[in-house]
Structures are given as structure tokens and as C-alpha cells.
Amino acid sequence: QRCARHIETAVIVLSTLPMASCILRSSAVLVMLLLVPESSAGPGYAICYYGCMSVCLSAGVAAAGVCPPAGLSGAAACASGCAGLCAPSLVACFSEDTRVLAWNSSMQSKEALPLSSVEVGQKLWSFQGGRYLPVKVIENRRLEGNFSFVELDVMSQNRKFSLAVTEEHNMPRIRKGSAKKVEEQHLEVVLAKELRVGDMLAASTASDESGVASGVIFAVRRVDKSVKHVLTTDSGSILANNILSSTICDGREEVYDRSSWLKTLVQWKGMHHEFFSM
Numbered sequence: 001q002r003c004a005r006h007i008e009t010a011v012i013v014l015s016t017l018p019m020a021s022c023i024l025r026s027s028a029v030l031v032m033l034l035l036v037p038e039s040s041a042g043p044g045y046a047i048c049y050y051g052c053m054s055v056c057l058s059a060g061v062a063a064a065g066v067c068p069p070a071g072l073s074g075a076a077a078c079a080s081g082c083a084g085l086c087a088p089s090l091v092a093c094f095s096e097d098t099r100v101l102a103w104n105s106s107m108q109s110k111e112a113l114p115l116s117s118v119e120v121g122q123k124l125w126s127f128q129g130g131r132y133l134p135v136k137v138i139e140n141r142r143l144e145g146n147f148s149f150v151e152l153d154v155m156s157q158n159r160k161f162s163l164a165v166t167e168e169h170n171m172p173r174i175r176k177g178s179a180k181k182v183e184e185q186h187l188e189v190v191l192a193k194e195l196r197v198g199d200m201l202a203a204s205t206a207s208d209e210s211g212v213a214s215g216v217i218f219a220v221r222r223v224d225k226s227v228k229h230v231l232t233t234d235s236g237s238i239l240a241n242n243i244l245s246s247t248i249c250d251g252r253e254e255v256y257d258r259s260s261w262l263k264t265l266v267q268w269k270g271m272h273h274e275f276f277s278m
């Protein structure tokens with residue numbers, strides 16, 4: 001809280017500088033927000049978003065230096081503008097070749113879509129609460145640069161699945177010693193870079209429509225990629241290349257109960273309720 005007060009003061013000072021454009025003002029605010037170390041994972045989305053929202057809600061969009069889409073005002077403008085401002089610090093992303101499942105009335109006909117074709121507001125499949133359910137896309141942004149990825153090869157019920165996510169991406173892992181049948185209370189949250197050969201993930205297979213099956217990681221590779229997609233859903237989860245994954249903020253946020261996948265999702269949604277009220 002003390003750190004957040006210093007951020008608010010610094011952001012207000014920066015916002016009073018005679019900058020000609022919203023983009024320049026945003027850049028200055030973002031630099032100040034990201035100068036504060038958050039954890040071993042480095043600067044994070046949460047502290048950036050909190051500082052931005054605090055200033056925006058108390059002093060207005062102009063003071064926060066954000067650029068919300070036309071037509072938005074009040075809390076919705078702050079939430080959208082701050083999410084966009086802080087997105088570059090969000091490292092929890094998927095590779096461009098990731099495919100997700102388009103929602104329809106039956107899981108029997110799954111249409112796999114590349115992330116490049118997914119639109120905000122579109123419904124995709126995930127698994128939560130012991131069942132498959134549609135989740136709404138809140139954000140899907142394509143960013144270019146140099147990004148460190150972890151590629152995971154998983155075998156589940158004699159089927160191979162592969163998924164590449166940024167190394168700070170939060171992933172649900174089946175706790176060691178859990179029963180063969182995957183239940184969400186058996187899932188914990190770890191960073192992608194912490195996953196090892198032999199670890200178990202949850203996967204959706206054609207032969208098990210009633211739930212997700214366990215899959216064992218048989219290969220892990222570190223690679224660099226020039227493109228990543230920031231994908232966020234309103235549930236905080238997604239089936240990506242048929243592997244259950246999170247879409248929550250990157251890094252080891254200490255406010256989450258990482259021993260529990262379900263508690264982490266609830267805590268994440270509670271921290272970002274403004275984002276979903278737009």
C-alpha cells in the first residue's frame with residue numbers, strides 16, 4: 001500500500017507534464033509504474049494496473065495518461081485504458097500457432113481456431129466447475145518482439161498435444177499423488193518454466209467428453225519467438241491446443257493461493273472485477 005501511494009504521487013506528477021499527445025503521456029506513466037520491482041518475476045501487470053486504476057478513478061482518464069476506446073467513460077474507460085497501458089508488462093502469453101476451440105452447442109463438433117482469428121467477445125471452450133463451459137474473450141492482442149517461451153509436449157490417452165507459452169505463464173499442474181481421474185481440487189498453479197518432464201497436466205481428449213484427462217509431459221524445450229498473443233478470458237482459463245491453461249496475469253503473484261487452481265481463479269477475478277464490468 002505504501003508503494004502504491006508513491007506510485008500514485010509519481011503518476012500524477014508525470015501527468016501534469018506538458019505532453020502533446022495521449023501516447024506520450026501513457027509512455028511516461030508506464031515507465032514510472034514499471035520501475036517498481038514486484039517479485040522475483042520482475043515488474044508485473046498487477047502493480048501497474050492497480051496504480052493506473054487508482055489514479056484514473058480518483059483523478060480521471062487524462063491524469064492517468066490512458067487512451068481508452070472511443071465511447072467509454074468512467075470506470076469502464078479506466079479499466080479498458082489501464083489494461084491497454086499495462087498490457088506490455090503482461091508476459092503470460094501464447095505462441096501464435098496456438099489453437100483454441102470455438103464454442104458451439106456440443107463438444108462433439110470442435111472447431112479449432114488459430115489465435116489470429118479470435119475476436120474480443122467471442123466464446124471459446126474451457127473446463128471449469130467439473131464441466132466444459134463457454135468463456136468469453138476479454139482481450140486478444142498480438143505483440144512483436146523477442147520473447148522467451150517454454151514448449152511442452154504432453155501425452156494423454158495415447159494422443160500427443162503440444163503447447164508453447166511464455167516462461168512466466170501460470171499453468172495448472174496436477175499435484176503429485178492425485179487420483180488418476182482429474183478433478184480441479186487436485187490442481188495447483190506453477191510457472192511454465194517450473195514444469196518438468198514427468199509432471200502432469202490436464203488435457204481434453206476426444207475419448208473423454210465428460211471431463212479432462214491427465215497427461216504426462218514427456219518433453220520440455222526453451223525457445224525464443226518473435227510474436228506472442230495476450231489472451232484473456234472472463235473465467236481466467238482456456239483449452240489451448242486441448243491443454244487446460246490459465247489466462248491470468250503472469251508471474252508469481254503472492255496474493256494468489258497457488259496451492260489451489262480454483263482459489264487462484266477466484267482471487268484473480270476479484271482483483272480484476274472492473275475489467276469484466278465493461
